[in-house]
Structures are given as C-alpha cells and as structure tokens.
Amino acid sequence: xxxxxxxxxxxxxxxxxxxxxxxxxxxxxxxxxxxxxxxxxxxxxxxxxxxxxxxxxxxxxxxxxxxxxxxxxxxxxxxxxxxxxxxxxxxxxxxxxxxxxxxxxxxxxxxxxxxxxxxxxxxxxxxxxxxxxxxxxxxxxxxxxxxxxxxxxxxxxxxxxxxxxxxxxxxxxxxxxxxxxxxxxxxxxxxxxxxxxxxxxxxxxxxxxxxxxxxxxxxxxxxxxxxxxxxxxxx
Amino acid sequence: xxxxxxxxxxxxxxxxxxxxxxxxxxxxxxxxxxxxxxxxxxxxxxxxxxxxxxxxxxxxxxxxxxxxxxxxxxxxxxxxxxxxxxxxxxxxxxxxxxxxxxxxxxxxxxxxxxxxxxxxxxxxxxxxxxxxxxxxxxxxxxxxxxxxxxxxxxxxxxxxxxxxxxxxxxxxxxxxxxxxxxxxxxxxxxxxxxxxxxxxxxxxxxxxxxxxxxxxxxxxxxxxxxxxxxxxxxxxxxxxxxxxxxxxxxxxxxxxxxxxxxxxxxxxxxxxxxxxxxxxxxxxxxxxxxxxxxxxxxxxxxxxxxxxxxxxxxxxxxxxxxxxxxxxxxxxxxxxxxxxxxxxxxxxxxxxxxxxxxxxxxxxxxxxxxxxxxxxxxxxxxxxxxxxxxxxxxxxxxxxxxxxxxxxx
Numbered sequence: 151x152x153x154x155x156x157x158x159x160x161x162x163x164x165x166x167x168x169x170x171x172x173x174x175x176x177x178x179x180x181x182x183x184x185x186x187x188x189x190x191x192x193x194x195x196x197x198x199x200x201x202x203x204x205x206x207x208x209x210x211x212x213x214x215x216x217x218x219x220x221x222x223x224x225x226x227x228x229x230x231x232x233x234x235x236x237x238x239x240x241x242x243x244x245x246x247x248x249x250x251x252x253x254x255x256x257x258x259x260x261x262x263x264x265x266x267x268x269x270x271x272x273x274x275x276x277x278x279x280x281x282x283x284x285x286x287x288x289x290x291x292x293x294x295x296x297x298x299x300x301x302x303x304x305x306x307x308x309x310x311x312x313x314x315x316x317x318x319x320x321x322x323x324x325x326x327x328x329x330x331x332x333x334x335x336x337x338x339x340x341x342x343x344x345x346x347x348x349x350x351x352x353x354x355x356x357x358x359x360x361x362x363x364x365x366x367x368x369x370x371x372x373x374x375x376x377x378x379x380x381x382x383x384x385x
Numbered sequence: 386x387x388x389x390x391x392x393x394x395x396x397x398x399x400x401x402x403x404x405x406x407x408x409x410x411x412x413x414x415x416x417x418x419x420x421x422x423x424x425x426x427x428x429x430x431x432x433x434x435x436x437x438x439x440x441x442x443x444x445x446x447x448x449x450x451x452x453x454x455x456x457x458x459x460x461x462x463x464x465x466x467x468x469x470x471x472x473x474x475x476x477x478x479x480x481x482x483x484x485x486x487x488x489x490x491x492x493x494x495x496x497x498x499x500x501x502x503x504x505x506x507x508x509x510x511x512x513x514x515x516x517x518x519x520x521x522x523x524x525x526x527x528x529x530x531x532x533x534x535x536x537x538x539x540x541x542x543x544x545x546x547x548x549x550x551x552x553x554x555x556x557x558x559x560x561x562x563x564x565x566x567x568x569x570x571x572x573x574x575x576x577x578x579x580x581x582x583x584x585x586x587x588x589x590x591x592x593x594x595x596x597x598x599x600x601x602x603x604x605x606x607x608x609x610x611x612x613x614x615x616x617x618x619x620x621x622x623x624x625x626x627x628x629x630x631x632x633x634x635x636x637x638x639x640x641x642x643x644x645x646x647x648x649x650x651x652x653x654x655x656x657x658x659x660x661x662x663x664x665x666x667x668x669x670x671x672x673x674x675x676x677x678x679x680x681x682x683x684x685x686x687x688x689x690x691x692x693x694x695x696x697x698x699x700x701x702x703x704x705x706x707x708x709x710x711x712x713x714x715x716x717x718x719x720x721x722x723x724x725x726x727x728x729x730x731x732x733x734x735x736x737x738x739x740x741x742x743x744x745x746x747x748x749x750x751x752x753x754x755x756x757x758x759x760x761x762x763x764x765x766x767x768x769x770x771x772x773x774x775x776x777x778x779x780x781x782x783x784x785x786x787x788x789x790x791x792x793x794x
Contacts, residue, residue, distance in 0.1 A: 195791055204708055204788040225712045231787070232710020243705040243790055247398040257709040259389050304709070316791050 151312060151343050152178040152201060157210035159196050159366075170196040172366040174210070178312075178345060183338040185357035186347045193366040194347045195316065201345060202235055202314045203227045215311055232260050236305030236342075240317035242297045244289040244304075250276060251285040254304045261308055275303040279333060295326030302333060312343035319353060331356055395723050406727045409684075409691050413731025413767055416684040418738035421763035422746065423673040425755045430666040436602070438486050438659070439554075439592035441523035444477070444624040445655040446633050447485055452616035454646035459616045460539050462647070466620065467515070469639055475624055475632035480521040482621040483513040483612035484595050485655075486605075487662045491595030496606070498561055498573075500580040507560045508601045509553070510594030513540060513610040514621075519552075521623045522592060527555060529571040529587035532609035540610040547577050548609050552587035556603035597662050616647075629654060684767075685774040691727075692720055692778035696785075703782050704789025713783035720779035721772055728771035732764040739763065 159171040171193050178184050188194045199205040200212065203219060211220050215234055219227070231237075244253050251272055258268040276282045279299035281292075289297050298318060305313055315334065319327035331353055338344050338358075346357060354360050362370035399406050450466065452459050463481060470479045484491030495506035514522070516532040529552070536550060553561070558570045567588045574582045592605045612618070624632030633652060640649040660667070696703070703716060711719075743755040 199788045199791055202708065204791065205786070225714075228707065228710050228712040228715075228787075231708060237708050237790065239705070239790055241701075243701065243708075245398075245702050245705070247401045248394055249397070252394045252397065255394070256706060259391055260706075260710040260712075260715060262389065265389070308710075 151180045151182070151215060152176070152345070153213040154201070155211045155213075157200060157212060158208045159193075159200060159205070160208045170366055171200070171207070174367060176361065176368055178343060180311075180343055181338070181341055183335070183344045183358040184346065184361055185354035185359070186345065186361045186363060187349070187351065187354050188363035188369075192363045194363050196366075197363060198314055198316050198345070198347050202237060203231050228260075232257055232308065234311045236308065236310035236313040238298070238301050238305050238313060238315040238318045240320040242289070242294075242301045242321070244297055244300055246289055249286050249288060250281060250292075250300050250303075253289065253300060254307050257304065257308050271307045271309075272303075275307040276300070278306060279303045293326070294322050295329055298322060298326070298330050299333065302330070302337070306337065306342075310342070312345065313337065315344060315346040315348075317348055318346060319348070319350065327353065390722060391719060392722065392726075395719065395726060399723065399726060405691050405694070406730075409687055410727050410731040410734065412684050412687050413728055413771065414734035414738055416680045417732055417735025417763050417767050418742050419680055420677050420766070421735070421739040421759050422742050422755065423677050424763070425743070425759050426752065427670050427673055429753060430670055433597065434663050434666055436593065437591055438655075439522065439524050439590070440486055440655055441623050442655045442659060444626060444629045444632075445521075445523070445622065446624070446629060446636075446653060447482070447619055447621045447655070447658075448636060448640065448649065448652040449617060449619050450640065450647050450649050451618075452647040457616050457646050459541070459613045459618065460611070462643075463539075463611055463613060463618055466618075466640070466643070467517075469643075470620065470622060470636055471517070473632065473635045473639065475628040475635050477623045477625050478517045478521040479620050479622045480514045480518040481611045481613070482518070482619050483511070483610075483614075485619070485621065485658055486512075486522075486593050486595060487597050488595050488658050489597075489662060493594070494577055494606075496557075496561060496575040496577055496583075497579070498575060500576045500582070502579050504576075504579075507557065507604065509557050509604040509606045510596075510599075510601075511606055511608055512592070513608045513612040515611060516609065518607055518621075519589065521621055523623060524589040524592050526552075527588045527590055528567045529585070531587060532607075537609045537611060540612050540614075541616070542614045547581050547583055549582075549584060550586040550609060551575070551583045552589055552607040553585055554589055554592055554603055554605045556591070557605060558585070558588050560601075560604060681770060685770055688724065688728075688771055688774035689778060692724065692775045693781070695723075696720070696778050696782040699782075700785055700789055701792075703785045704787055704792070707785065707787035708790035716783040716785075717776075717779040720775055720782055724771045724775035724779075725768065728768050731771075732767045735767065736760050736764060 154174055154176045157171055157174040161168040161170055186194050186197060200207050211218060219230060254272045254275060255268055258271060273282060276285055279302055281296060281299055319330050322330060334344055348354055360372040361368055467479055470476055492511045493508055494511050495508050497504045497506040515537055516534050519526060519531055538548060555567060558567060561575060562570050570585055570588055573585050575585060576582055591603060594602050594605055622632060622636055637652060739760055746752040747754055
C-alpha cells in the first residue's frame with residue numbers, strides 16, 4: 151500500500167541545512183492501522199507530508215498503491231491526493247464560511263463527480279460520523295469533536311485507499327478523543343488503511359502497529375497486538 | 386478531471402463576508418458609471434472634432450489688413466495684394482473672405498425657396514469670396530460653375546442687396562431642395578431677406594460654417610464679393626502642399642513692405658483656428674481620460690488589495706484545498722470566479738447607474754442619450770480589468786504549498 155525506500159528530506163536555508171528525514175524506510179500494508187510516534191522535531195510531520203504527497207523529498211523512492219510517485223508532476227500529485235488519500239488534520243482545517251455539506255463537498259468537486267453523486271456521498275459520509283442532521287450548520291456551530299468528525303467525513307467521502315491523520319485528537323479532550331479514535335478504528339475495520347501521527351501513547355496503543363521516529367529515522371516498529379518488537383537499523 | 390465550478394460555495398462564502406466584496410463591487414459600479422459616460426462623451430467630442438471643415442487645414446492661414454488712413458484706397462490695395470500674394474511661389478491661391486470657417490465668428494442669413502414673409506426658411510452661413518475662393522478654400526464643385534471675375538462686387542458695408550448668383554454646399558442644397566438631384570439644383574432661385582432672389586450657379590462638396598456648435602454647421606453659401614468692412618480685409622491663403630510656414634513668412638514679408646497707412650495683424654494658421662475652436666473639447670477629453678485612468682487604476686488596485694488580503698487570510702484554507710486535491714489551476718480559478726462574481730455585481734449595478742447618470746446628463750446638460758452598446762462594452766472591460774487585477778494574487782495563492790495544511794502556524 152505504502153512503501154518508502156531510503157527517503158531523505160533536507161531543508162536548506164542560506165545558513166542551515168536540516169536533515170528532517172534520513173534513509174527513512176517503511177512499508178505499510180493494506181488494512182493496517184499504523185500509529186507514528188516520536189518527540190517534537192523527530193520528523194513525524196515531514197514523514198506525513200511526504201506520505202501524503204504534500205511535500206517532495208530529496209532522495210529515495212516512494213511507492214503508493216504499487217505506483218512509484220517519485221518525480222510526478224504537481225498536477226498528478228494533486229490527483230493522487232484527491233483520489234487515494236484522505237487527510238485528517240490536527241486543527242480540523244474546515245473552511246469556516248462553508249456549511250458542513252459544502253466542506254465535505256470540497257474534495258469531491260475537485261474529483262469531478264456529478265452533483266447527484268456528490269450529494270449521495272456527502273450525505274452518506276456525514277451519516278457515518280453521525281452528523282447528517284446538521285449538514286447546513288457552519289463549523290463554528292459545532293464542538294471540536296464534531297468538527298473533527300466532519301473532517302473525517304470529508305476524508306472518507308471520496309472513498310480513499312488510505313487515511314493520513316495528523317494528531318487527529320490533539321485539540322480534543324479525552325472523551326472526544328476516544329470517540330474520534332473509536333470512529334477511526336471502525337473505519338479501519340471496514341478496510342481503510344490508516345496512518346496516524348500522534349503524541350499520545352494511549353492512542354498509539356489502540357492502533358495495530360506503532361512506529362517510533364527519532365532523528366528522522368524509524369527507530370522502532372512495534373506490533374501492538376502480537377507483543378513483537380524489533381529494532382530497525384537504518385543504514 | 387472535469388471538476389465542477391464552485392459557484393455555489395463561492396457565492397455563499399461571499400454572502401458571509403459581504404463588506405469587502407460589496408465595497409469593491411460599489412467601486413466597480415462607480416468606475417463603470419463614470420468610465421462609460423466619459424467614454425461616450427469623449428467619443429461624441431472626438432466625432433465633433435473629426436468633422437471635416439472642408440478647408441485644406443494643413444496648408445491654410447489667414448491675415449488681416451486694416452487701412453486706417455482716411456483716404457486709404459482699399460479696393461486697389463486688395464487687387465494689388467491678391468495679385469502679389471498669388472504670385473508668391475509658396476502660395477497656391479488666396480481670396481478675400483468675410484469670416485473664417487470654424488473660427489467662432491461670422492455671418493448667417495436665412496434662405497427660402499419661395500418669396501414672401503413667413504415662408505419656410507433654411508439658415509446658412511455666408512462667406513463672401515472672390516472667383517479664386519473655391520481653390521483657396523479647397524472646396525470641390527460638384528455641379529454648376531464658379532463665379533466669374535466680372536460678377537464680383539466690392540462690399541464695404543454700405544452696399545444694399547445681394548449678388549445675383551451664389552454657390553452653396555451640398556448640405557444646404559439638400560435642406561433647401563430635399564430629394565432633388567444636385568444637377569437639378571443648379572439654376573434654381575432662392576430668396577434672401579424674404580424676397581431678394583439669388584440664383585444657385587454651383588454646388589460644392591463641403592465647407593463648414595464658423596460656429597462649431599451650430600446645428601446647421603454644414604449649411605454654407607458663397608457670395609461673389611470682395612468684403613472689406615471699414616477698410617478691414619481678411620485674406621484667406623492656401624499654400625502649396627507642405628509649404629504653409631514658408632508662405633506665411635512670404636506673405637508677412639510682402640505685407641510688411643506695403644504696410645503704409647494700414648495695420649497688418651492677426652496672421653494665424655488654420656491649424657491654430659481648429660485648436661482654439663476645439664480647445665474646450667480637447668481639454669475635456671484630456672481631463673476625462675485622466676479621470677478614467679485614475680479611476681481604473683484605483684479600482685484595479687482595490688481588486689488586487691482585496692484579493693491579496695483574502696489570499697493572506699486564507700493561506701491555511703488554500704493549503705487545505707491543495708492537500709484535498711486542488712490543482713494550482715483550480716486555486717487560480719477559485720479566485721478568478723470569486724472576482725467575476727464581485728465584478729458582476731459591480732457591473733450590473735454600474736449598468737443601471739450608467740443609464741441613470743446619462744439620463745441626468747441628458748436632462749441637465751443637454752447631452753445625447755448614450756448608445757446601448759456602451760453598456761455591454763463597459764461591462765466587458767470591467768470584467769477583464771477584474772480578471773487581470775486578480776490574476777497576480779490568484780497565482781500567489783496557487784503557489785501556497787499543500788503542506789501549509791499541516792503547519793500549526
């Protein structure tokens with residue numbers, strides 16, 4: 151599903167060169183639920199950005215759904231993001247001036263679905279997250295947890311192959327966080343691959359696999375349910 | 386990918402952020418109102434200025450000779466002056482004349498086709514010229530014949546009556562004898578001062594009256610007379626092609642040599658006459674053009690400002706849209722569509738205001754009613770202005786990276 155081989159990402163300024171990822175290798179299989187943990191500055195967000203084709207990388211190869219996406223054009227990256235990846239952001243990233251319906255509609259319009267199909271998908275995905283009765287509300291009229299549910303509905307509406315979640319519960323209290331986590335687990339059980347970056351070890355423990363990132367490299371892979379832990383030596 | 390236009394969401398977003406958009410729409414409406422009416426006024430003025438005087442403007446000039454001595458022999462002076470000036474190599478021809486076309490000052494009379502009081506009449510300007518007048522004024526005889534030297538008379542202000550023969554412009558012929566072929570106008574009689582007959586012996590193409598704002602500007606008649614009111618005579622000189630300045634110097638030199646008992650003054654090129662006559666129009670065109678350019682610039686900057694503000698305000702949103710699959714073109718299109726909607730509100734309001742302003746101008750300043758096509762052309766221009774103005778900020782928006790979506794600041 152997702153395979154990274156020796157990915158490197160270097161940020162350069164006039165005076166500083168920062169190696170955000172170094173020989174970063176990882177494989178995520180279809181149906182996985184992977185939690186990525188690590189301290190601040192370890193490279194988690196850079197990994198997420200590259201996995202989601204939000205950023206390019208300096209070296210290495212990246213296969214998404216079996217296709218090498220290294221060096222594809224900006225427009226092609228947009229298409230892949232739109233068709234194959236669903237994003238859930240820490241700050242929800244809903245558009246404040248649009249209703250829930252129109253928010254969920256945003257990626258579907260870029261996809262080119264017909265109006266009828268978009269409506270059907272929006273209603274279905276909002277129903278999945280339990281907000282179908284509030285379609286005409288604005289994000290500001292909802293609680294944080296509900297807003298994140300809308301963001302999940304937006305991510306799901308296009309039937310992506312996998313979800314990328316960036317601290318999806320970071321802005322939520324524990325009750326709302328658990329509710330969102332339960333929803334993600336349900337989505338995963340229905341076959342969607344999920345990669346989630348989180349600070350919270352408790353939430354990470356609810357994923358199927360844990361990956362610990364340190365200094366831009368995968369330092370540890372942990373199968374949560376099999377108690378099998380192994381160190382991965384990169385280079 | 387056949388992505389649908391986001392008209393609905395953009396419209397709903399605009400409804401929730403009305404103030405900035407409405408201010409720009411209002412600015413566009415005001416700009417359109419002023420620009421459309423200004424262009425209409427400019428076009429009308431330019432059309433007025435483009436009217437053909439009939440004279441060889443580039444090569445013509447006039448000069449006045451004013452005899453002040455009590456025994457000044459003006460008839461002989463005129464004959465001698467005309468002979469000498471015609472002999473100058475740089476001069477094509479010269480005539481005495483009582484008034485200068487489009488200069489603002491002249492003589493008008495009424496002509497009628499039937500003798501008697503209370504008959505329908507047609508107003509005309511009167512130019513008193515000699516038998517060289519046609520060439521000096523550069524008018525073409527379409528039918529009939531020129532004056533002969535023998536029929537010319539000397540008019541110093543004390544003479545009564547009018548000459549037997551006249552030449553008229555085609556426009557005057559049409560006014561006097563509608564639906565009559567030019568050839569058939571020759572030989573017809575018109576009456577001046579109600580019952581003084583004059584025969585039309587020639588019809589010329591065009592020669593404008595002295596008054597550029599006069600409705601009968603094209604109605605002109607030529608009368609075969611050497612005009613010298615109180616010993617003051619005006620010579621209208623046509624130089625050889627491209628030799629006006631030499632001719633002016635040569636005529637000035639000649640008149641200076643023969644300046645005894647008279648003042649020679651007021652030499653002026655016809656080009657200058659036109660510039661003075663249409664000076665107000667030209668100044669109006671300049672002022673309106675500056676006003677329009679300033680307004681368009683300010684409106685363009687307003688659109689750029691609003692769009693730039695929106696781009697900066699929505700950086701995170703734009704990054705999110707990119708993350709969700711928007712291509713750079715789709716981001717550009719979003720801002721162009723948004724601008725199109727704001728501009729549309731502006732131009733639709735502007736169309737109504739343009740017509741309203743025109744009605745006011747028609748009622749209070751006697752301007753003409755605006756031609757309908759100025760409105761759609763004005764709308765189109767403002768739409769184009771809006772799209773051009775928003776292009777820069779829209780491209781800037783499209784360059785916001787999708788990774789902006791995951792940044793916390």
